[in-house]
Every structure is written in structure tokens, then in C-alpha cells.
Amino acid sequence: MFLWKRARSLEGKVAIITGASSGIGAASARAMARAGIDLLLVARRRDRLEEVAASVRALGRRTYVVVGDVSDASHVAMVLDEADRHFGKFDIVFSNAGYGMERPVHLMEDAELRAMFEVNFFSSVALLRESAIRLRKAHRPGHLLMCSSCLSKFSMPDHGAYAASKAAQEAICRAMRFELARDQIEVASVHPVTTTTEFFNSSSIRSGTKGGEVPDHAPKWLIQSPDVVASAVVSCLRRPRSEVWTSHVVRLSSALFTACPWILDLVLRHQAKRQRIRQGGGRSP
Ligand SMILES: NC(=O)c1ccc[n+]([C@@H]2O[C@H](COP(=O)([O-])OP(=O)(O)OC[C@H]3O[C@@H](n4cnc5c(N)ncnc54)[C@H](OP(=O)(O)O)[C@@H]3O)[C@@H](O)[C@H]2O)c1
Numbered sequence: 001m002f003l004w005k006r007a008r009s010l011e012g013k014v015a016i017i018t019g020a021s022s023g024i025g026a027a028s029a030r031a032m033a034r035a036g037i038d039l040l041l042v043a044r045r046r047d048r049l050e051e052v053a054a055s056v057r058a059l060g061r062r063t064y065v066v067v068g069d070v071s072d073a074s075h076v077a078m079v080l081d082e083a084d085r086h087f088g089k090f091d092i093v094f095s096n097a098g099y100g101m102e103r104p105v106h107l108m109e110d111a112e113l114r115a116m117f118e119v120n121f122f123s124s125v126a127l128l129r130e131s132a133i134r135l136r137k138a139h140r141p142g143h144l145l146m147c148s149s150c151l152s153k154f155s156m157p158d159h160g161a162y163a164a165s166k167a168a169q170e171a172i173c174r175a176m177r178f179e180l181a182r183d184q185i186e187v188a189s190v191h192p193v194t195t196t197t198e199f200f201n202s203s204s205i206r207s208g209t210k211g212g213e214v215p216d217h218a219p220k221w222l223i224q225s226p227d228v229v230a231s232a233v234v235s236c237l238r239r240p241r242s243e244v245w246t247s248h249v250v251r252l253s254s255a256l257f258t259a260c261p262w263i264l265d266l267v268l269r270h271q272a273k274r275q276r277i278r279q280g281g282g283r284s285p
Pocket residue numbers: 018019020021022023024025042043044045046048068069070071096097098099100119147148149150191192193194195196197198199200202226
């Protein structure tokens with residue numbers, strides 16, 4: 001079977017990116033602009049969004065910002081209406097806003113768990129679902145993506161809730177991909193590995209732990225810049241596929257872990273031990 005698809009032109013397409021004020025979202029905005037895409041950038045911090053918008057305009061593309069919290073009930077309609085108002089259409093939606101929290105599941109408050117799922121999972125589903133409804137109604141093709149994580153395939157100690165929200169994203173994208181195929185609407189999940197963004201800083205503030213730009217236990221060879229993820233996202237827009245991975249090693253390891261869960265158990269037991277030593281040993285409260 002011939003699997004190599006001809007690259008699609010992206011010139012003149014319109015994309016909506018949530019979580020566009022920093023990290024992977026901001027890098028994706030610039031990468032999409034370089035590919036000829038106009039942009040609607042969404043996040044809560046206006047000043048940071050305006051900076052990203054200025055860098056996108058410098059690349060010659062039309063760009064508007066929408067300030068809002070993805071977990072607000074009115075958010076989806078507002079964002080899609082703004083895309084219609086400024087561009088008269090949208091072709092691509094990258095639901096990328098999300099955050100992490102480093103804490104054992106039994107120590108998380110119910111409200112913390114639900115808030116994380118609200119932002120990482122439910123708001124992504126709401127945006128992609130309404131986008132699909134509007135694209136179908138307008139008889140337009142489209143491309144819908146969610147930023148999941150490599151942790152969707154293997155949950156790690158202290159990241160259980162986050163990994164669960166990312167696995168839920170992957171599962172729903174997989175089903176939507178085939179539900180919407182006949183409408184020429186592509187759906188994909190994106191699975192970055194450790195990426196140098198504000199993610200770890202905001203996660204450590206939220207978790208009340210010591211933090212830095214990236215976790216000090218992450219192997220150096222596994223650390224990527226957001227530009228690497230952004231370029232993989234644009235490559236998926238040109239040649240659609242179900243999952244976007246930025247590390248072959250991690251992707252293959254996840255297949256091995258699925259086939260032999262006991263190997264993953266060994267790896268995670270070792271990691272949990274190192275984590276306990278880093279945190280000064282002892283039982284969690
Ligand atoms: N960095 C990594 O190693 C890594 C690995 C795998 C997956 N990911 C995923 O990649 C995505 C992007 O994260 P990042 O690494 O680029 O981190 P980041 O730099 O912290 O970016 C997170 C983005 O999400 C936005 N955001 C967070 N909560 C929001 C809310 N309630 N409403 C609207 N926007 C919100 C933030 O904007 P405002 O604060 O301005 O609202 C920011 O633009 C996330 O879904 C994350 O789970 C990251």
C-alpha cells in the first residue's frame with residue numbers, strides 16, 4: 001500500500017491555537033505563519049499573546065488575539081465567533097492549552113483533579129466538538145488537533161492525574177478521527193516529550209515543589225525545544241496522521257511498554273525510588 005501522501009498546501013488557511021501565549025502554542029503559531037497560515041491566538045495573558053501576535057505579523061500573516069480562559073462555558077462560542085468575524089472561516093484548530101501538577105493522586109484534592117480535567121480534557125473536547133459541528137454545517141474540510149503528551153501512553157508516579165487527562169485526549173481524538181473522516185475533517189493527537197517551556201515552572205508553582213525550566217531528572221537527550229514540536233505539528237497539517245510524535249525512541253518504548261507492562265513497572269519502580277530520594281525519602285503524608 002502506498003502510504004506517502006502528497007504534501008497539502010497550507011497557504012491562506014486559518015488556524016485557531018489555544019495556549020498560544022507561550023511554549024508549544026507560541027512556537028506553533030510562528031511555524032504555521034511561516035507555512036502561510038493566518039492565526040487566531042487564544043490564552044489568558046494579553047501581553048504575552050500580543051508579543052506572539054507581533055512576531056507572527058512580522059512573518060506577513062494576519063493575526064488576532066482572543067483573551068479568555070478555556071474552562072469558561074462561553075469560551076468555545078466566543079473563540080469560533082471571533083474566527084468567523086475576522087477571517088470568515090477557520091480550517092485548523094489546535095487545542096493546546098494545558099497544565100501539569102506534580103503530586104501523588106491520593107494527595108490531590110477533588111477540586112484540583114476536576115480543574116485539571118476541565119482545562120486539559122473537557123475544554124479541548126468542547127472546542128473540537130463545536131469546531132467539527134460548524135465545519136460539517138458549512139461543508140468545509142478541516143484539521144483538528146489536541147496537544148496530548150507522551151505520558152498518554154505511560155503514566156508516571158506523581159503525574160497520574162495529568163497522564164490520565166492526556167490519555168483521555170488521545171482516546172477521544174482516535175475515535176473522532178474516524179467519526180469525521182467522511183466529512184474530510186482530520187483529527188490528530190500530539191505527543192511531545194520533555195519540552196523547554198514554562199510548563200515545568202507553572203507546574204512546580206501549582207504543586208508547591210521546587211522547580212526549574214525542565215525537571216532535573218529528565219535525560220538531556222530527551223529534552224526538546226518547542227520549535228521541534230511546532231515543526232512536527234506543521235508536518236502533520238501537510239501530511240495528516242493520527243498521532244504526532246517528536247521522539248522515535250519514546251514512541252517505540254511506549255509500544256514495548258504496552259506489549260510488556262512488567263518492563264514499564266520496573267522502570268517506574270526505579271523512578272519512584274529516585275523521586276523519593278530527591279524529595280528527602282520517607283512516606284508521603
Ligand atoms: N512542556 C512539556 O514538556 C510538555 C510535554 C508534553 C505535553 N505538553 C503539553 O503541551 C501543551 C502546551 O504546554 P507548554 O509546554 O507549551 O507549556 P506553557 O508554556 O506553560 O503553555 C501553556 C499554555 O496554556 C495556556 N493556558 C493554561 N491554562 C489555561 C486556561 N485555563 N485558559 C487558557 N489558556 C490556558 C497558557 O496561557 P495563559 O497562562 O496565558 O492562559 C499557555 O499559553 C500543554 O497541553 C501540555 O500539557 C507539554
